[in-house]
Amino acid sequence: xALAVGIRVSSRALPRPWALLQGATIRRTEPAAGGGDSAxxxxxxxxxxxxxxxxxxxxxKFKNPPVNSLSLELLTEFIISLEKLxxxxxxxxxxxxxxxxxxFSAGLDLTEMCGKNPAHYAEYWKAVQELWLRLYxxxxxxxxxxxxxxxxxxxxxxxxxxxxxxxxxxxxxxxxNETLLGIVxxxxxxDTFVNTIGHRASEQALQLGLLFRPAEALQVGLVDxxxxxxxxxxxxxxxxARWMAIPDHARQLTKNMMRKTTVDRLVKQRDTDIQNFxxxxxxxxxxxxxxxYLEKLKQKKG
Amino acid sequence: xALAVGIRVSSRALPRPWALLQGATIRRTEPAAGGGDSAxxxxxxxxxxxxxxxxxxxxxKFKNPPVNSLSLELLTEFIISLEKLxxxxxxxxxxxxxxxxxxFSAGLDLTEMCGKNPAHYAEYWKAVQELWLRLYxxxxxxxxxxxxxxxxxxxxxxxxxxxxxxxxxxxxxxxxNETLLGIVxxxxxxDTFVNTIGHRASEQALQLGLLFRPAEALQVGLVDxxxxxxxxxxxxxxxxARWMAIPDHARQLTKNMMRKTTVDRLVKQRDTDIQNFxxxxxxxxxxxxxxxYLEKLKQKKG
Amino acid sequence: xALAVGIRVSSRALPRPWALLQGATIRRTEPAAGGGDSAxxxxxxxxxxxxxxxxxxxxxKFKNPPVNSLSLELLTEFIISLEKLxxxxxxxxxxxxxxxxxxFSAGLDLTEMCGKNPAHYAEYWKAVQELWLRLYxxxxxxxxxxxxxxxxxxxxxxxxxxxxxxxxxxxxxxxxNETLLGIVxxxxxxDTFVNTIGHRASEQALQLGLLFRPAEALQVGLVDxxxxxxxxxxxxxxxxARWMAIPDHARQLTKNMMRKTTVDRLVKQRDTDIQNFxxxxxxxxxxxxxxxYLEKLKQKKG
Numbered sequence: 001x002a003l004a005v006g007i008r009v010s011s012r013a014l015p016r017p018w019a020l021l022q023g024a025t026i027r028r029t030e031p032a033a034g035g036g037d038s039a040x041x042x043x044x045x046x047x048x049x050x051x052x053x054x055x056x057x058x059x060x061k062f063k064n065p066p067v068n069s070l071s072l073e074l075l076t077e078f079i080i081s082l083e084k085l086x087x088x089x090x091x092x093x094x095x096x097x098x099x100x101x102x103x104f105s106a107g108l109d110l111t112e113m114c115g116k117n118p119a120h121y122a123e124y125w126k127a128v129q130e131l132w133l134r135l136y137x138x139x140x141x142x143x144x145x146x147x148x149x150x151x152x153x154x155x156x157x158x159x160x161x162x163x164x165x166x167x168x169x170x171x172x173x174x175x176x177n178e179t180l181l182g183i184v185x186x187x188x189x190x191d192t193f194v195n196t197i198g199h200r201a202s203e204q205a206l207q208l209g210l211l212f213r214p215a216e217a218l219q220v221g222l223v224d225x226x227x228x229x230x231x232x233x234x235x236x237x238x239x240x241a242r243w244m245a246i247p248d249h250a251r252q253l254t255k256n257m258m259r260k261t262t263v264d265r266l267v268k269q270r271d272t273d274i275q276n277f278x279x280x281x282x283x284x285x286x287x288x289x290x291x292x293y294l295e296k297l298k299q300k301k302g
Numbered sequence: 303x304a305l306a307v308g309i310r311v312s313s314r315a316l317p318r319p320w321a322l323l324q325g326a327t328i329r330r331t332e333p334a335a336g337g338g339d340s341a342x343x344x345x346x347x348x349x350x351x352x353x354x355x356x357x358x359x360x361x362x363k364f365k366n367p368p369v370n371s372l373s374l375e376l377l378t379e380f381i382i383s384l385e386k387l388x389x390x391x392x393x394x395x396x397x398x399x400x401x402x403x404x405x406f407s408a409g410l411d412l413t414e415m416c417g418k419n420p421a422h423y424a425e426y427w428k429a430v431q432e433l434w435l436r437l438y439x440x441x442x443x444x445x446x447x448x449x450x451x452x453x454x455x456x457x458x459x460x461x462x463x464x465x466x467x468x469x470x471x472x473x474x475x476x477x478x479n480e481t482l483l484g485i486v487x488x489x490x491x492x493d494t495f496v497n498t499i500g501h502r503a504s505e506q507a508l509q510l511g512l513l514f515r516p517a518e519a520l521q522v523g524l525v526d527x528x529x530x531x532x533x534x535x536x537x538x539x540x541x542x543a544r545w546m547a548i549p550d551h552a553r554q555l556t557k558n559m560m561r562k563t564t565v566d567r568l569v570k571q572r573d574t575d576i577q578n579f580x581x582x583x584x585x586x587x588x589x590x591x592x593x594x595y596l597e598k599l600k601q602k603k604g
Numbered sequence: 605x606a607l608a609v610g611i612r613v614s615s616r617a618l619p620r621p622w623a624l625l626q627g628a629t630i631r632r633t634e635p636a637a638g639g640g641d642s643a644x645x646x647x648x649x650x651x652x653x654x655x656x657x658x659x660x661x662x663x664x665k666f667k668n669p670p671v672n673s674l675s676l677e678l679l680t681e682f683i684i685s686l687e688k689l690x691x692x693x694x695x696x697x698x699x700x701x702x703x704x705x706x707x708f709s710a711g712l713d714l715t716e717m718c719g720k721n722p723a724h725y726a727e728y729w730k731a732v733q734e735l736w737l738r739l740y741x742x743x744x745x746x747x748x749x750x751x752x753x754x755x756x757x758x759x760x761x762x763x764x765x766x767x768x769x770x771x772x773x774x775x776x777x778x779x780x781n782e783t784l785l786g787i788v789x790x791x792x793x794x795d796t797f798v799n800t801i802g803h804r805a806s807e808q809a810l811q812l813g814l815l816f817r818p819a820e821a822l823q824v825g826l827v828d829x830x831x832x833x834x835x836x837x838x839x840x841x842x843x844x845a846r847w848m849a850i851p852d853h854a855r856q857l858t859k860n861m862m863r864k865t866t867v868d869r870l871v872k873q874r875d876t877d878i879q880n881f882x883x884x885x886x887x888x889x890x891x892x893x894x895x896x897y898l899e900k901l902k903q904k905k906g
Contacts, residue, residue, distance in 0.1 A: 194501075206858045207855050221502055224506075243510065246481050251481055257486070496803075500802060526808075544812070551786065559791060560807045
């Protein structure tokens with residue numbers, strides 16, 4: 001039997017400059033149709049929260065159709081909902097999943113990084129950082145119920161969780177595919193990736209922008225389990241029960257011990273990271289290439 | 303062909319504040335019954351040493367019934383025996399195993415951390431640190447012949463070895479299960495764990511306090527080999543022969559190169575680590591929970 | 605979709621004290637027999653370069669019979685050829701392979717480290733460092749087509765590549781086997797090894813000086829693919845096509861992000877590393893052991 005530690009985990013210790021929440025309103029809706037008597041949905045416009053207070057678990061569903069792009073609004077509402085649950089002692093775990101069919105999240109929102117001004121880019125990037133910082137060191141148990149495609153920023157969100165379950169559908173590709181668009185994953189995306197699948201697999205996957213099919217994702221360690229599509233949520237709930245059997249305090253200190261070094265790397269250079277992003281994204285060549293990519297996407301839909 | 307190095311490995315360079323050895327006496331006993339003519343057992347009361355001087359190998363058996371708890375006495379005698387063998391040029395390798403049936407070691411001794419005074423906790427923790435520091439950078443080849451359950455501190459000891467062989471008995475669970483008791487593995491337990499099975503597997507296993515069955519332990523990389531129970535020691539001897547075919551000096555320098563960074567992390571903050579332990583273990587809540595746990599254990603036996 | 609970065613990758617930023625190239629001359633030869641119309645071989649005496657300008661790929665073949673020892677001349681010519689291709693915008697990728705049957709490269713040249721003076725040892729070691737520094741952060745896609753035995757320094761060269769393909773011949777052993785000769789791999793060999801196969805596998809393989817058979821090399825992650833001997837080069841070309849589908853700039857920044865920390869560790873202590881090597885190799889005991897080894901090799905051939 002071994003022990004120790006003088007580390008204290010405090011969500012208050014996290015930088016919290018993410019203060020003003022533009023027009024996001026918390027809403028409560030009627031009980032969900034199939035949600036049992038005590039279930040009450042709440043959350044925001046783009047982040048549905050289905051709490052099961054008795055179990056201490058909330059299911060959080062991204063609802064930003066068509067592909068759950070991580071727009072500034074979605075990020076903002078996500079952070080609000082997360083903070084709300086973190087501060088509510090009723091809840092010990094969250095299951096992250098998608099309300100949009102076939103897509104967990106397509107990742108960062110290109111329209112937030114194209115044709116806007118530097119101040120907007122900076123604000124957007126700060127929100128992306130903030131979400132990662134809060135998720136990666138969250139005191140809650142986080143489980144990703146990945147019920148759709150999960151590229152780039154969507155993949156990152158799942159990687160911050162404590163456990164990942166992916167639906168067994170060959171169309172649900174998963175990975176950090178930034179290089180395919182001519183851009184580069186930031187170092188903290190990379191650090192999170194390496195912590196999950198190791199250095200060599202990351203080196204290859206990041207350079208090639210690899211998107212893994214479910215069986216491959218399982219083999220490389222990108223997810224912990226692959227299950228039939230209709231069992232993703234029920235599996236997540238069973239797994240959650242197992243994690244909740246562990247005393248919170250010991251689990252939280254352990255999680256902090258595993259991840260704090262990685263988080264500190266960004267915390268120490270957060271402003272520089274924002275400046276780098278703004279200067280990179282403002283380049284004519286990058287703007288041009290993003291515009292072309294967005295045009296293509298529009299034509300595809302049209 | 304490649305080479306180099308200016309590193310020097312010296313066991314003398316290790317901090318050696320572990321000086322006074324409370325009443326531990328080295329004893330020599332008669333040759334073991336089945337131990338061949340030249341075999342002579344020696345060691346201390348709780349650490350039997352069966353030397354094979356011709357082979358340059360000693361088998362070291364923990365004998366602190368019923369479960370080889372790492373009491374202050376056992377730790378002290380372990381360190382004495384280890385130092386003795388390190389300083390005796392006859393020996394190049396040690397096989398660590400248990401003299402108690404069905405248990406390799408149950409880990410740290412809860413009675414050393416419960417109902418005592420801060421000075422005792424500090425002394426105890428220093429001994430735990432000292433053992434780890436000496437084992438992890440030992441100049442000798444260390445092989446763990448794990449012939450029983452191997453949780454927590456028992457697991458840690460095996461992880462300091464160069465090679466681990468586990469008996470194929472589904473009851474012999476192995477892992478760092480601290481969180482199950484509401485406590486947390488110290489950072490250097492964690493570092494040793496990560497060095498062995500990687501970041502992601504450690505993150506999950508440490509948070510959940512996972513205890514692995516032999517087949518699982520092999521798959522995750524916690525042990526190098528699983529063999530039938532009656533072949534654990536013979537396998538350890540064969541493996542030892544292979545390690546002893548390597549020139550000592552080159553092997554020692556290489557081991558040092560692989561492990562020194564991890565060891566330095568504790569050496570640099572050894573006193574802080576002790577203070578953290580003492581302050582953590584002295585908390586009322588922790589003392590209460592340890593007392594309850596010990597009560598339960600007593601009732602179980604009674 | 606995610607991105608960022610303010611890092612700039614510049615080969616100019618690399619230390620370039622490797623200036624004078626002793627008598628190495630670039631030569632152009634006639635088109636290779638089976639090399640198609642546009643193919644033109646060039647390169648140096650010991651490093652053949654078969655460029656396919658249309659594809660943007662060059663095949664670089666070591667030709668230092670009998671075993672492609674990494675003599676100072678070979679290292680020098682290798683660095684020249686590499687720099688030439690790096691500076692020629694025509695080329696985006698290099699396939700490294702051997703012109704000598706059954707051996708990719710036997711590694712460092714013992715005769716460069718035996719019976720010479722300290723200045724020579726220092727010059728030699730600087731060349732070894734220089735090659736590693738240039739290969740490991742090369743802006744080009746590097747693929748190793750390993751068509752023969754690949755121990756020690758030969759293995760290191762392959763580990764600097766982005767992808768490794770090994771011929772399926774049980775005689776083609778691969779690994780860092782320095783300890784078998786009583787010497788130790790330098791820390792940057794070790795770092796490259798750990799980045800490829802992880803900490804635990806490295807710890808064991810480096811201590812034991814393990815040489816892996818193709819199937820084992822694949823399993824431990826030392827190579828990415830094992831193919832029939834006659835398909836090594838064709839496979840390398842197919843793989844190269846896949847890597848070249850990625851925008852260069854994004855791929856280069858990503859590679860740099862993955863490897864720069866490792867490279868910086870040597871850059872920061874390059875001179876110390878040279879001094880360590882020179883002082884180690886100049887020892888009487890090491891010189892004696894190298895001489896004996898070289899004698900044995902001569903007798904074997906004679």
